[in-house]
Amino acid sequence: MTLEASAITVRFGGIRAVEDVSLRLHQGEIVGLIGPNGAGKTTLVNVLSGFQRPRAGRIALNGEDATRWPAHRFARNGVVRTFQAVRLYPGMTVAENVETALVGTGLGRAAARGQALEILNYLGLTGRAALPAKALSYGDERRVGIARALAMEPRFLLLDEPAAGLNIGEAEELDRTIARIRDDFSCGILVIEHNMALVMNLCERLHVLATGRTLAEGTPAEVMANPAFKDAYLGADA
Numbered sequence: 001m002t003l004e005a006s007a008i009t010v011r012f013g014g015i016r017a018v019e020d021v022s023l024r025l026h027q028g029e030i031v032g033l034i035g036p037n038g039a040g041k042t043t044l045v046n047v048l049s050g051f052q053r054p055r056a057g058r059i060a061l062n063g064e065d066a067t068r069w070p071a072h073r074f075a076r077n078g079v080v081r082t083f084q085a086v087r088l089y090p091g092m093t094v095a096e097n098v099e100t101a102l103v104g105t106g107l108g109r110a111a112a113r114g115q116a117l118e119i120l121n122y123l124g125l126t127g128r129a130a131l132p133a134k135a136l137s138y139g140d141e142r143r144v145g146i147a148r149a150l151a152m153e154p155r156f157l158l159l160d161e162p163a164a165g166l167n168i169g170e171a172e173e174l175d176r177t178i179a180r181i182r183d184d185f186s187c188g189i190l191v192i193e194h195n196m197a198l199v200m201n202l203c204e205r206l207h208v209l210a211t212g213r214t215l216a217e218g219t220p221a222e223v224m225a226n227p228a229f230k231d232a233y234l235g236a237d238a
């Protein structure tokens with residue numbers, strides 16, 4: 001199974017947010033999407049999940065043209081994304097937040113309750129289940145965001161800066177969780193990440209954007225050896 005973006009261009013007025021970018025995500029792999037602020041990473045994730053229509057280019061899911069699909073159709077077909085700012089219902093408990101996502105997929109209340117607890121257990125959040133979402137730490141809020149995404153039974157999971165605001169220990173733990181999700185759900189994962197050490201460790205492939213364009217792509221070793229990447233990230237004489 002493959003989620004594929006071909007020659008995607010997105011403009012906002014005069015801003016070229018994404019320009020002629022192609023990216024392929026296979027089931028069972030973790031791809032890192034990196035680049036400086038404003039590089040177009042979130043915009044590309046928005047296109048890949050139906051939250052933004054591209055001006056040009058094509059999105060295909062397992063070969064089927066999905067370019068004009070609305071977001072809910074991507075989600076129904078297993079393309080699930082998280083947001084930089086986690087969107088939880090603050091007054092509901094953690095368990096209810098996950099239940100709501102499950103009910104949204106058509107599950108009955110009772111089944112949703114049981115499955116929500118299973119997902120929370122899987123993510124090590126059992127102790128948080130009864131807490132109101134507004135009482136969560138930033139790191140736990142992120143993990144509940146992922147729990148809600150898992151409730152949608154993803155085949156492709158698009159994570160927008162899941163480690164933002166975490167300390168290094170929490171971020172490393174999150175990486176282990178992401179790798180476990182890939183293995184247990186055999187889904188393809190695209191992860192926007194700023195910490196190079198983490199991204200190198202976690203991802204089989206990297207896709208580097210700069211001012212909307214692809215700067216480099218390949219395995220972490222290939223990207224590290226790419227002159228354009230070295231110039232941009234490590235300084236011209238690195």
Ligand code: ATP
Binds near residue numbers: 015040042
């Ligand atoms: P960050 O790391 O800061 O999240 P990013 O790589 O995700 O950045 P995008 O958020 O995709 O980058 O933004 C790419 C460019 O498009 C930026 O110049 C941004 O200001 C612009 N942009 C993004 N969304 C919109 C919008 N809805 N309207 C106008 N401009 C936008």
